[in-house]
Each structure stands twice: as C-alpha cells, then as structure tokens.
Amino acid sequence: MGQGTGDLGGRFLRWLPFGVMAVIGTADFLGGPGAGYLPLLSLGPAFASLSSGVRRTAWIGLLSVGLCVALAVYNHLLGSRGSYLALLSIVGVTAAAMLAAESRERKERELHDIRTVAEVAQRVLLRPVPRRAGSIHAAVSYTSATARARIGGDLYEVVTTPDGVRVIVGDVQGKGLDAVETAAVVLGAFREAAYDEPDLPGVALRLERALSRHLTGEQFVTAVLAELGPGDKAGLLNYGHPPPLMIRPDGRTELAEPPDVAPPLGLMDLTTSRPPSFEIDFGPGDQMLLYTDGVIEARDAAGRFYPLVDRAHLLTAAEPQEALDKLQNDLIEHVGGPITDDAAMLLLRHRHK
Known part of the structure; x- marks a missing residue:
C-alpha cells in the first residue's frame, strides 16, 4: 500500500x-x-x-x-x-x-x-541461521526500516555447540553505521564465546569486555541470551531486552520475564552484581519467540502498538519459517506503511521426539 x-x-x-x-x-x-x-x-x-x-x-x-x-x-x-x-x-x-x-x-x-x-554490512553480519540444530528448529525474519534510511543495529545469531544451542537477540542503541559496527563487535564476541564459555554468564562477560573496548559515553546494547540443551529446559539471561514470548503446544502464551533486573550490556559498571541465568520449561512442541523492540513498538495509523501476544496464534504453521513469515506479514499489515524501526524476530521450536 x-x-x-x-x-x-x-x-x-x-x-x-x-x-x-x-x-x-x-x-x-x-x-x-x-x-x-x-x-x-x-x-x-x-x-x-x-x-x-x-x-x-x-x-x-x-x-x-x-x-x-x-x-x-x-x-x-x-x-x-x-x-x-x-x-x-x-x-x-x-x-x-x-x-x-x-x-x-x-x-x-x-x-x-x-x-x-x-x-550490505548488515546482511554480512546477520548470517542465515541454521534451520535445524539438534532438536531445535529455527526461523528468522528481519523487517528493515531502510525506506527512511534508518539502518539499525538489530542483531541475532544461533550457534550450535557440542552441549546444545546458544542464541542471542539484541538491539544496539542508535542508528546508522555506528550501530552496525557495534552489532559486529557483539556478534563477533558471541560467536567465539558461545563455543568457549561453560555457561551463559561467562558468555555475557565476554560480550561486556568486548563492548567496553568499543563503546563510548553511555551507549549500550539490550540483549537476550538463551541456551537450549538436550533436556526440556532452556536457560535465559536478559539484559534490558523485551522478554521472549513462550507459546505452549496447547496455545497458552507467557512472557519469560527475568527474576532479576539487569542493565543493558555496556552499562554493567552501574551494578556490582552479575545476574544469574534462569531456567524455563522448553519441551517438545514448545516455541520461543525472541524479538526486538521494533516489533512491539510498531504502531498502526491510530497509534496503537502491535499486540504481539494476541497474535501468537499465527505461529501454527507446520514449518517455523512459514509461521514466522505469517507473523511478519501481519506486523506489516498492522503498520500499514513503512515501519520506523528495524524489527527482528527469531523463532525457536522444540520439535517432538
């Protein structure tokens, strides 16, 4: 339109x-x-x-x-x-x-x-995610706001390790090439740390160290880190990012809110404690949707935010990518025109054994 x-x-x-x-x-x-x-x-x-x-x-x-x-x-x-x-x-x-x-x-x-x-820089950074990683099926969508030349710093990555799958979805403060450069620092550090570190807090510490050498002033990166092992649990760490949306096999939805509030990456010096990771149920048939604030802050012509939780029923297609494409099309239809911020979504589905 x-x-x-x-x-x-x-x-x-x-x-x-x-x-x-x-x-x-x-x-x-x-x-x-x-x-x-x-x-x-x-x-x-x-x-x-x-x-x-x-x-x-x-x-x-x-x-x-x-x-x-x-x-x-x-x-x-x-x-x-x-x-x-x-x-x-x-x-x-x-x-x-x-x-x-x-x-x-x-x-x-x-x-x-x-x-x-x-x-081009953003496409190089945001590599295609693996469609299957063990018992996890993954799909990703990225809606860009380039019609307004507002290239953002949304980022995502899925890394398969010997112990399971580690995931990050984040959003760099600001726009333009500076944000893309910061996203490159985060993704580079995550791809290495996801293989090397024994737990998610260790991965987050590596990200914080990389950002401390790169960021200036009060810049920051919000992010959610997830760890999906062979069992029916998922570990999460949330650094000031919108909580993942969980969709259960019976259609129930819940937001995986963190028990402890943690500042965004790049601002960890503001607190003396490091938040521990927390676990949620993630068994066969469960879905986890990670997203950036460009999704939930997308407005229609009347100024209403996109009701992501109410649209979770759209994620029912047999293939995760098909389900996520349907949700993305609904987001674009809700806005009714060019979006004002990049919107990234990563869908993880635990397949039945």
Missing part, C-alpha cells in the same frame, strides 16, 4: 509542471492582453525541480519559454517591457531550478550509497 501511494505521488509531481503551465496558459489566453499571467509560467520549471533531473527541468523551462512567446505573440505583447520581464523571470527560475535539481540528485545518490553500504 505504501509503495502504491509513493508511485502515485511520484507521477503527480512529474505531471504537475505541465498542469500548472496549462492552467496559467489557458487563463492568460482567455484573459487577454491585460491578464498579466505570463511571469507565472516560471512555476513550471520551479515545480519540475522537485522530482525531475537537470535535463528534464531544462526542457520544461524551454517549453515554458516557448509558451510565453506564443502567448505574447497572440496578445500582441512580444517586444513589450512586460514580455521581456516575463521571459527573464522564466529563464532565471529555470536556471535556479536546474541547480536545485542537480543538488537534489547528488544528495539522493549519496543517501543511496550510504543505505547500500549499510544494508
């Missing part, structure tokens, strides 16, 4: 100069020599600079000059002081419009290059 509206707006802007010149030309033709509308023909190239390139703006300016001359001849005004002033104003506005069009195109190219670099 948003793309169709954008296309309609683009076509309107492209045809607007011709419509304006047609209206002004008709008014001057019907008004006669005393109407004095000829200088207003400069609005054609002025409006053209909003959406057209330099060459098209110049052609519209030339068309405006031609129309001005034709009307001046028709009204027997060619050679008069008024006709010269009208032509001079059209030429001046056309020159200014061409400069404006060139400046706009240059900025659009720069924005496109920045957006492309950030998108």
Whole structure:
C-alpha cells in the first residue's frame, strides 16, 4: 500500500509542471492582453525541480519559454517591457531550478550509497541461521526500516555447540553505521564465546569486555541470551531486552520475564552484581519467540502498538519459517506503511521426539 501511494505521488509531481503551465496558459489566453499571467509560467520549471533531473527541468523551462512567446505573440505583447520581464523571470527560475535539481540528485545518490553500504554490512553480519540444530528448529525474519534510511543495529545469531544451542537477540542503541559496527563487535564476541564459555554468564562477560573496548559515553546494547540443551529446559539471561514470548503446544502464551533486573550490556559498571541465568520449561512442541523492540513498538495509523501476544496464534504453521513469515506479514499489515524501526524476530521450536 505504501509503495502504491509513493508511485502515485511520484507521477503527480512529474505531471504537475505541465498542469500548472496549462492552467496559467489557458487563463492568460482567455484573459487577454491585460491578464498579466505570463511571469507565472516560471512555476513550471520551479515545480519540475522537485522530482525531475537537470535535463528534464531544462526542457520544461524551454517549453515554458516557448509558451510565453506564443502567448505574447497572440496578445500582441512580444517586444513589450512586460514580455521581456516575463521571459527573464522564466529563464532565471529555470536556471535556479536546474541547480536545485542537480543538488537534489547528488544528495539522493549519496543517501543511496550510504543505505547500500549499510544494508550490505548488515546482511554480512546477520548470517542465515541454521534451520535445524539438534532438536531445535529455527526461523528468522528481519523487517528493515531502510525506506527512511534508518539502518539499525538489530542483531541475532544461533550457534550450535557440542552441549546444545546458544542464541542471542539484541538491539544496539542508535542508528546508522555506528550501530552496525557495534552489532559486529557483539556478534563477533558471541560467536567465539558461545563455543568457549561453560555457561551463559561467562558468555555475557565476554560480550561486556568486548563492548567496553568499543563503546563510548553511555551507549549500550539490550540483549537476550538463551541456551537450549538436550533436556526440556532452556536457560535465559536478559539484559534490558523485551522478554521472549513462550507459546505452549496447547496455545497458552507467557512472557519469560527475568527474576532479576539487569542493565543493558555496556552499562554493567552501574551494578556490582552479575545476574544469574534462569531456567524455563522448553519441551517438545514448545516455541520461543525472541524479538526486538521494533516489533512491539510498531504502531498502526491510530497509534496503537502491535499486540504481539494476541497474535501468537499465527505461529501454527507446520514449518517455523512459514509461521514466522505469517507473523511478519501481519506486523506489516498492522503498520500499514513503512515501519520506523528495524524489527527482528527469531523463532525457536522444540520439535517432538
């Protein structure tokens, strides 16, 4: 829907100069020599600079000059002081419009290059997750806010270790390439620590050390770390992140709220204690949805947040990716246009034995 509206707006802007010149030309033709509308023909190239390139703006300016001359001849005004002033104003506005069009195109190219670099960097960082890891099936979705050039720092990773599966979903404070760079630090540290450390607090400590060497000021990263072993339990650590949504085989839902509040990664110096990991039931048929705040903070046209818990019933498809795609489509439909923040979701499903 948003793309169709954008296309309609683009076509309107492209045809607007011709419509304006047609209206002004008709008014001057019907008004006669005393109407004095000829200088207003400069609005054609002025409006053209909003959406057209330099060459098209110049052609519209030339068309405006031609129309001005034709009307001046028709009204027997060619050679008069008024006709010269009208032509001079059209030429001046056309020159200014061409400069404006060139400046706009240059900025659009720069924005496109920045957006492309950030998108490529993010795709390199966010590798495809394994679809199966032991008894766990995984699926991921990522809805980007690049329509507004607001590349974010949402991150996720699934690492299979000899003792089970370790997972992280996080969100870097801020936007742009700085956030992508911080996400790279977190993911690099996690991929190593997930293999080396004996428990989740050890993994989190490695992440904190990596961030302490990278972050400046009061920057931080919210994150949830999960550990899924061969049994029917899952270990979790939550650092200021939205709690995972648990969906039981009978359709019941619950949020895996942490028993202890922990500050985000990068701000652990604010507390003297390290939060322990906590366990939740995660047996055959259970599902765990980890997500970033771009999901639950997505608003519809009336300003209502996306009701994630109420939409959990959408995650019933046989394949996790199909189920998650259905939830993602519902999120986009709820917003009804471009989202204002990146939204990442990672679905983990414990398959039946």
